[in-house]
Amino acid sequence: MAGESPASPVWPAHAGVDVLIAEDSRMQGKILQKRLTDAGHTVRWAENGALALEMARERRPEIIVSDIEMPVATGYDFCKAVKTDPALRSIPFILLSTLSDPIDIIRGLDAGADNYVTKPYEPDYLLGRMEALLATPIADEDTGSAATLEVTLAGQAFKVKAGRQQVLNLLVSTFENAVAKNQELVVANQELSVARDGLQKTNAELTSLNAEISRINAHMVRDLEAAAKVQRSLLPADDVAIPTLDVAWKYVPCQSLAGDFLNIFPLDDERVGLFVVDVSGHGVPSSLMAVTVSRFLTPKVSDSSLLVRQAPDGRVLVARPAEVATQLNRLFQADEFSGLYFTMLYGVLHVPSGRLEYVSGGHPALVRVPAAGGPPEFHGAEGFPIAFVPDVEYEHKTLDLRPGDRIYLYSDGVPEAMDAAQEPYGEDKMAACIDDSRGEPLAASVTALLTAVEQWCRPNGPLDDVTILGVEWKP
Amino acid sequence: MDQFRRIQTGKKGDVFMVLFKDKKILDDTVLDEIRGELAQFLGKASGPDVLLDFSGVEFMSSAMLGLLGQLHRKVSGGQGRLKMCGIRPEIFQVFKLTNLDKLFSIHKDAPTALATFT
Numbered sequence: 327m328a329g330e331s332p333a334s335p336v337w338p339a340h341a342g343v344d345v346l347i348a349e350d351s352r353m354q355g356k357i358l359q360k361r362l363t364d365a366g367h368t369v370r371w372a373e374n375g376a377l378a379l380e381m382a383r384e385r386r387p388e389i390i391v392s393d394i395e396m397p398v399a400t401g402y403d404f405c406k407a408v409k410t411d412p413a414l415r416s417i418p419f420i421l422l423s424t425l426s427d428p429i430d431i432i433r434g435l436d437a438g439a440d441n442y443v444t445k446p447y448e449p450d451y452l453l454g455r456m457e458a459l460l461a462t463p464i465a466d467e468d469t470g471s472a473a474t475l476e477v478t479l480a481g482q483a484f485k486v487k488a489g490r491q492q493v494l495n496l497l498v499s500t501f502e503n504a505v506a507k508n509q510e511l512v513v514a515n516q517e518l519s520v521a522r523d524g525l526q527k528t529n530a531e532l533t534s535l536n537a538e539i540s541r542i543n544a545h546m547v548r549d550l551e552a553a554a555k556v557q558r559s560l561l562p563a564d565d566v567a568i569p570t571l572d573v574a575w576k577y578v579p580c581q582s583l584a585g586d587f588l589n590i591f592p593l594d595d596e597r598v599g600l601f602v603v604d605v606s607g608h609g610v611p612s613s614l615m616a617v618t619v620s621r622f623l624t625p626k627v628s629d630s631s632l633l634v635r636q637a638p639d640g641r642v643l644v645a646r647p648a649e650v651a652t653q654l655n656r657l658f659q660a661d662e663f664s665g666l667y668f669t670m671l672y673g674v675l676h677v678p679s680g681r682l683e684y685v686s687g688g689h690p691a692l693v694r695v696p697a698a699g700g701p702p703e704f705h706g707a708e709g710f711p712i713a714f715v716p717d718v719e720y721e722h723k724t725l726d727l728r729p730g731d732r733i734y735l736y737s738d739g740v741p742e743a744m745d746a747a748q749e750p751y752g753e754d755k756m757a758a759c760i761d762d763s764r765g766e767p768l769a770a771s772v773t774a775l776l777t778a779v780e781q782w783c784r785p786n787g788p789l790d791d792v793t794i795l796g797v798e799w800k801p
Numbered sequence: 802m803d804q805f806r807r808i809q810t811g812k813k814g815d816v817f818m819v820l821f822k823d824k825k826i827l828d829d830t831v832l833d834e835i836r837g838e839l840a841q842f843l844g845k846a847s848g849p850d851v852l853l854d855f856s857g858v859e860f861m862s863s864a865m866l867g868l869l870g871q872l873h874r875k876v877s878g879g880q881g882r883l884k885m886c887g888i889r890p891e892i893f894q895v896f897k898l899t900n901l902d903k904l905f906s907i908h909k910d911a912p913t914a915l916a917t918f919t
Contacts, residue, residue: 604863606862606863606864606866606867607829607862607863607864607867609829664867665836665864665867665868665870665871666864666867667866667867667870669899686900688898688899688900688901689899690898708900708903709900710899710900710901710903710904711866711870711899711900711901713870714866714867714870714901714904715870715873715874715904716874738863738898741898742894742895742898748859748860750891750894
């Protein structure tokens with residue numbers, strides 16, 4: 327069974343060799359020790375050249391593997407000490423070197439090393455080297471009798487004393503090292519080329535994914551544009567013309583899709599409906615709710631309209647504002663999942679008399695600018711936002727306009743607009759702005775208010791939809 | 802005990818106490834996380850007494866009010882009570898604009914609010 331075991335030593339010929347390691351790095355020493363022990367060798371490990379020499383004298387090892395850079399005594403010192411000791415000099419000595427400089431070879435020769443293994447090395451390569459060295463025992467010749475060689479390297483002359491066998495061994499090991507490093511380079515090159523192929527493939531996949539994302543994105547942009555178009559259809563007609571009424575409005579969504587919308591339209595021969603609705607949040611969910619709500623706020627007699635219905639005798643009946651709010655609140659209670667709700671100010675203006683009935687579902691108060699003079703007035707009505715509290719009855723209030731009076735409906739994006747220091751624009755500044763422009767045409771005053779809000783929010787711009795609807799009654 | 806990212810929780814007697822950790826509750830994803838964490842904290846308690854502490858909150862979107870509405874319906878549907886405290890003037894303005902200051906039971910701070918549960 328032992329022959330089939332994959333754990334059998336790679337080099338069975340010299341199993342159980344007494345090895346001495348000199349290595350100051352604990353980690354590298356441990357790894358080397360384990361690998362050699364696993365191969366069946368007896369291993370002693372010293373942390374510097376001086377200690378290693380003591381150990382070698384204590385018990386003569388069969389082979390020595392030594393690092394070069396070590397405190398107390400370097401690998402060269404240790405090697406020289408071994409090779410000049412008659413009792414030790416025939417022990418094969420392997421130097422672990424980075425071989426970063428050709429002079430290292432000279433130093434190794436000078437120290438009498440038998441073999442070089444360059445770091446980093448494969449443990450199997452080192453084991454192979456040990457095996458090769460052990461297979462050719464070193465003649466126990468006195469280095470004192472060895473010839474003195476003269477070598478010139480980088481313009482510097484070295485005198486090295488070395489035996490022929492040692493020189494040969496070292497030369498061969500240097501060459502083998504170069505071959506091994508070359509093979510490693512070839513393998514690394516192959517791996518690089520595989521990695522490059524992999525990268526090219528990944529790159530191609532990324533490109534195709536990118537194209538897919540662009541396609542989906544283009545699709546979403548198209549959908550958003552279509553949705554924004556639907557939203558614009560919820561706004562007053564461009565040519566909204568109602569006798570004795572001046573109408574002006576501004577609507578600036580903060581994203582492509584808004585939760586705000588407004589409208590003003592005739593409900594019958596004498597009455598006009600007007601509203602500003604603000605659905606909480608922004609984006610797709612809010613705009614979908616806005617579109618859904620708008621279906622119920624239509625002046626066309628239909629099953630869904632909450633504003634008008636047809637009496638059995640064919641006359642159009644206009645619902646009173648409180649009834650509209652109560653019904654809407656009932657219809658939208660189901661929205662448990664999203665937590666969406668909306669605020670609304672809805673009014674019905676009786677054009678011949680100037681009487682405005684209005685209801686508020688948690689919406690900011692409307693502003694009236696009396697034609698007769700006096701500061702702008704806030705007229706609010708109590709009522710919770712729609713779809714917030716189940717089964718509440720809304721109540722409307724009445725405001726009698728005088729000829730020339732203006733009213734302004736708006737979303738909270740106006741008073742709650744924040745400046746760079748997070749200070750809200752506020753009702754006071756809003757009222758002052760409306761007051762300042764009371765001498766100008768209605769459209770100019772609505773534009774002035776929007777401009778004031780936008781300036782307040784500089785440089786970031788409004789974070790909420792801004793909606794303003796102005797109406798002047800001039801019978 | 803405190804495993805939530807958006808809310809700090811505790812119990813005083815039968816009252817579930819919630820302190821919002823965020824200074825700004827504006828982002829939809831933050832809102833969704835708060836909604837999920839509240840549901841997890843309140844668990845299956847039917848009609849629990851709940852105290853929400855806003856003392857760390859400086860800004861809040863109108864969508865957060867929607868979440869409070871949901872919570873209000875859930876709590877009062879089971880005869881529980883929902884109370885709030887530590888609301889800054891800027892945030893109180895949001896409640897006031899929407900008339901919701903009249904719906905919610907709002908108190909100065911946590912001790913004052915807790916005293917009203919008994």
